[in-house]
Amino acid sequence: MTDSTSPAPPSNPYLVLASAIALPGSGHVMLGLPARGLQFLFFMVILGWVTTKVTPPDASFIGRHAGGFLIYALSILDAYRIARIRHSVWAHSTRPDSDGAAGGAKADI
Template sequence: MSAPTNPYLVLGAAIVLPASGHVILGVPVRGLQFLFFMVILAWVTAKIAPADASFVGRHAGGFLIYALSILDAYKIARVRTATWVHGARAGSDSAQSGIEPHT
């Protein structure tokens, strides 16, 4: 099994371009879902927010989903990395003890 993508690379990509972290992880449909809800909630809050609200205030729903998508992409990358590290350790421990790894 090859090493997973560095979680910090995924985090940086997700911050710079929404849904790109999910694309790097190989789950582009999940990234597209986040983009869809980002646009929808930004539009809804723009219609509901008062006219004197700031840009961020008018589009707060979209920014909320954007923040959640960053956290989601980073979490997926961290879990994959931890699983890979744990699997590598379990394989080396069983090789030393002569026990077959559990799959």
């Protein structure tokens, strides 16, 4: 017998994107990857601090903390990419095949 229950849908990628933009690392926490989110936060702080030490004092706020903002942007993109991949895999695995079975494996002809 086969189990006819479909897997639970993953988080909405746009909700993960909004969460990652609003609070750094929270998109990864929504995806169940809190350690990855903490790693991004750690490197945001470290590179933000490093760029404050190497930039001239007359640089803008964004310029003084450019390293941290770079990692912040990469964090947002990473969380959204993971959410999109998970959603696409879930959508592909739950769509019905031409023979009516959900799952993706077709019978050999």
